[in-house]
Amino acid sequence: MFAVIMCGGSGTRFWPASRRQRPKQFLDITGRGPMVVETCDRLAPVVRDQDMILVLGKDHLEETRKLFNGRDVQMLAEPVGKNTAPCMGLGALYAQHLGCRGPVAFLPADHFIGDPQRFLEDLGTAERVAQGGGIVTLGIVPNRPETGYGYIRRGQDRIDVDGRTAYRALEFVEKPDLEKARAYLAGGEYYWNGGIFVARPEIILGEIRKQIPGLYEGLERLGRSLDRGNLEEELKAVYPALESVSFDYGIMENTKEDLFVIPSECGWSDVGSWGSLYDLRRPEQDGEGNLAEGETLLVECERSFVSGRAGRLVACLGLREVLVVDTDDALLVADLNRSQDIRKVVEGLKRGARDKML
Amino acid sequence: MFAVIMCGGSGTRFWPASRRQRPKQFLDITGRGPMVVETCDRLAPVVRDQDMILVLGKDHLEETRKLFNGRDVQMLAEPVGKNTAPCMGLGALYAQHLGCRGPVAFLPADHFIGDPQRFLEDLGTAERVAQGGGIVTLGIVPNRPETGYGYIRRGQDRIDVDGRTAYRALEFVEKPDLEKARAYLAGGEYYWNGGIFVARPEIILGEIRKQIPGLYEGLERLGRSLDRGNLEEELKAVYPALESVSFDYGIMENTKEDLFVIPSECGWSDVGSWGSLYDLRRPEQDGEGNLAEGETLLVECERSFVSGRAGRLVACLGLREVLVVDTDDALLVADLNRSQDIRKVVEGLKRGARDKML
Numbered sequence: 001m002f003a004v005i006m007c008g009g010s011g012t013r014f015w016p017a018s019r020r021q022r023p024k025q026f027l028d029i030t031g032r033g034p035m036v037v038e039t040c041d042r043l044a045p046v047v048r049d050q051d052m053i054l055v056l057g058k059d060h061l062e063e064t065r066k067l068f069n070g071r072d073v074q075m076l077a078e079p080v081g082k083n084t085a086p087c088m089g090l091g092a093l094y095a096q097h098l099g100c101r102g103p104v105a106f107l108p109a110d111h112f113i114g115d116p117q118r119f120l121e122d123l124g125t126a127e128r129v130a131q132g133g134g135i136v137t138l139g140i141v142p143n144r145p146e147t148g149y150g151y152i153r154r155g156q157d158r159i160d161v162d163g164r165t166a167y168r169a170l171e172f173v174e175k176p177d178l179e180k181a182r183a184y185l186a187g188g189e190y191y192w193n194g195g196i197f198v199a200r201p202e203i204i205l206g207e208i209r210k211q212i213p214g215l216y217e218g219l220e221r222l223g224r225s226l227d228r229g230n231l232e233e234e235l236k237a238v239y240p241a242l243e244s245v246s247f248d249y250g251i252m253e254n255t256k257e258d259l260f261v262i263p264s265e266c267g268w269s270d271v272g273s274w275g276s277l278y279d280l281r282r283p284e285q286d287g288e289g290n291l292a293e294g295e296t297l298l299v300e301c302e303r304s305f306v307s308g309r310a311g312r313l314v315a316c317l318g319l320r321e322v323l324v325v326d327t328d329d330a331l332l333v334a335d336l337n338r339s340q341d342i343r344k345v346v347e348g349l350k351r352g353a354r355d356k357m358l
Numbered sequence: 359m360f361a362v363i364m365c366g367g368s369g370t371r372f373w374p375a376s377r378r379q380r381p382k383q384f385l386d387i388t389g390r391g392p393m394v395v396e397t398c399d400r401l402a403p404v405v406r407d408q409d410m411i412l413v414l415g416k417d418h419l420e421e422t423r424k425l426f427n428g429r430d431v432q433m434l435a436e437p438v439g440k441n442t443a444p445c446m447g448l449g450a451l452y453a454q455h456l457g458c459r460g461p462v463a464f465l466p467a468d469h470f471i472g473d474p475q476r477f478l479e480d481l482g483t484a485e486r487v488a489q490g491g492g493i494v495t496l497g498i499v500p501n502r503p504e505t506g507y508g509y510i511r512r513g514q515d516r517i518d519v520d521g522r523t524a525y526r527a528l529e530f531v532e533k534p535d536l537e538k539a540r541a542y543l544a545g546g547e548y549y550w551n552g553g554i555f556v557a558r559p560e561i562i563l564g565e566i567r568k569q570i571p572g573l574y575e576g577l578e579r580l581g582r583s584l585d586r587g588n589l590e591e592e593l594k595a596v597y598p599a600l601e602s603v604s605f606d607y608g609i610m611e612n613t614k615e616d617l618f619v620i621p622s623e624c625g626w627s628d629v630g631s632w633g634s635l636y637d638l639r640r641p642e643q644d645g646e647g648n649l650a651e652g653e654t655l656l657v658e659c660e661r662s663f664v665s666g667r668a669g670r671l672v673a674c675l676g677l678r679e680v681l682v683v684d685t686d687d688a689l690l691v692a693d694l695n696r697s698q699d700i701r702k703v704v705e706g707l708k709r710g711a712r713d714k715m716l
Binding site: 326 | 373374655657658664666670671672673674675676677678680682684686687688689690691692693695696699700702703706707710712715
């Protein structure tokens with residue numbers, strides 16, 4: 001199998017660990033190494049390095065090369081970020097260029113998978129379904145009425161593939177309110193949309209042609225440049241004018257293509273905030289629910305997340321549900337339950353002319 | 359007037375700002391400069407620099423010289439700390455040596471005075487009373503049933519000095535429990551003992567002779583060395599063997615000398631914890647009760663104290679009653695209401711072989 005690993009996104013939700021120049025996908029926030037490297041390592045049993053296509057922002061090309069330290073993965077640099085549809089189109093194009101005839105897995109670089117073995121089994125099922133055509137997605141089996149994710153509704157039709165089950169996917173739905181999310185959870189027909197798709201490249205490109213013709217024209221021009229060997233130059237010319245649109249919104253919501261969903265219990269998390277990182281690292285917490293890394297001393301603290309990786313000692317006394325993140329030039333102390341509001345800090349930095357901190 | 363400024367004490371209650379090598383009296387924790395310098399500046403209208411006698415630990419001599427930057431104050435280095443009775447005895451001796459014939463003010467170097475003008479008026483009253491003999495103390499008029507301070511009980515006898523009032527002091531009492539403290543506050547006959555005494559040096563030395571004869575012998579030997587010019591050498595020989603005892607306990611509790619107390623409303627605080635510092639800097643707090651200094655960004659915080667003087671940005675989000683103190687090599691994050699428990703952090707550092715952080 002080939003894989004397109006989407007490394008765009010300049011999230012600030014992990015400030016101060018993440019910065020404009022060093023977004024989450026390049027960080028070791030899980031304690032297992034940089035997320036993009038972990039994502040590739042996870043795929044290594046089923047995808048060869050030279051068949052992994054990383055699509056990333058041009059500003060991150062150099063750092064990513066360092067992270068992979070000579071490994072033979074492919075890297076495509078977007079001159080500007082244009083959301084997932086152009087990124088997946090470019091990746092599909094490049095997979096074809098590399099000679100890919102079967103399915104390609106399209107995955108975000110910055111997600112966490114608690115059970116990589118199960119993930120690969122589910123991905124294998126998706127691959128086998130996708131060989132027959134259509135677009136296959138992993139549907140993350142929900143364990144809570146999450147309002148922060150989009151959902152995928154399955155139908156009754158099921159396909160058995162080597163003793164495993166795929167469903168027809170009926171609908172991609174936007175983030176629900178709590179009431180709907182509870183109903184989705186109770187009904188058992190809805191899965192979280194983890195943004196992981198498997199399809200043959202010509203199917204992705206065909207859908208783009210049907211639904212976002214302007215984008216397709218741009219991709220055609222890039223395809224010609226691949227034959228001519230001037231992709232980099234053409235990317236600069238073509239990319240800035242492309243429509244910025246997500247694959248979910250631009251393609252999946254209206255596609256007439258066959259859609260399938262593989263229920264997956266692979267311990268997926270999009271790691272969208274310090275709070276969710278704290279949750280998924282539960283096994284590392286001490287008896288009082290504290291998660292501490294680096295140089296720390298905790299005295300009578302509870303359910304707190306203390307990251308002291310800047311070489312300085314971080315001493316905490318009597319904290320409850322507090323987040324402390326120390327870095328060389330900035331420190332964050334926050335209510336751990338409010339880590340989704342870090343954008344407010346980031347906005348404050350912008351307003352306060354502290355852009356260099358972003 | 360002469361003054362003896364007691365700069366001993368190696369408190370850790372302001373860790374991580376205070377360290378073994380840099381105790382509170384040498385820090386600028388109030389935002390007005392190092393406390394010992396502030397203490398001298400406060401006295402400057404009534405005491406000449408050359409009549410200010412700083413008694414300090416030998417390890418702090420060099421740094422203190424730097425803080426005073428060539429100013430002509432006297433500095434006496436104790437080879438080891440021996441609490442306040444030896445310190446005051448040595449200071450009294452040295453004041454005599456400098457030719458002092460009138461009263462000397464004995465004061466801690468690390469206390470805060472909110473109203474320096476009023477303080478000097480009260481000190482002036484004390485001086486005039488002390489000229490007639492006896493030991494005079496400032497009695498801080500209490501505004502809360504504090505259990506962390508010793509108290510002074512006044513009698514009914516009053517002396518009027520230039521239209522101001524002094525009382526006979528009947529009793530020095532130890533830190534009370536809350537019930538007693540409430541009674542003290544309600545009764546109006548009790549003052550906080552701020553450790554500020556005014557007396558002629560021969561009276562202090564005479565009391566030491568009567569009550570702590572061993573200490574007096576040591577001081578006599580030091581007195582002879584002053585005439586011979588080998589004080590430093592003799593301090594090394596004599597000091598380590600002296601009894602370590604406080605003036606309150608060793609002298610004041612049993613003295614037969616005349617004792618007087620001047621009620622003082624000078625805005626005194628012993629600044630015993632980060633929490634008390636937060637309280638006394640109330641005028642600097644913002645509308646939500648936050649006290650922030652240095653490079654800080656506070657978003658939706660309440661009643662928090664954030665000190666960011668290490669040059670790094672300290673960003674806080676959604677905190678309530680949290681203390682954050684950032685320094686170059688250590689950071690403290692604590693429940694602001696538990697700042698008196700910082701000793702637990704210090705003990706943790708000792709246990710964790712992090713002595714260099716102390």
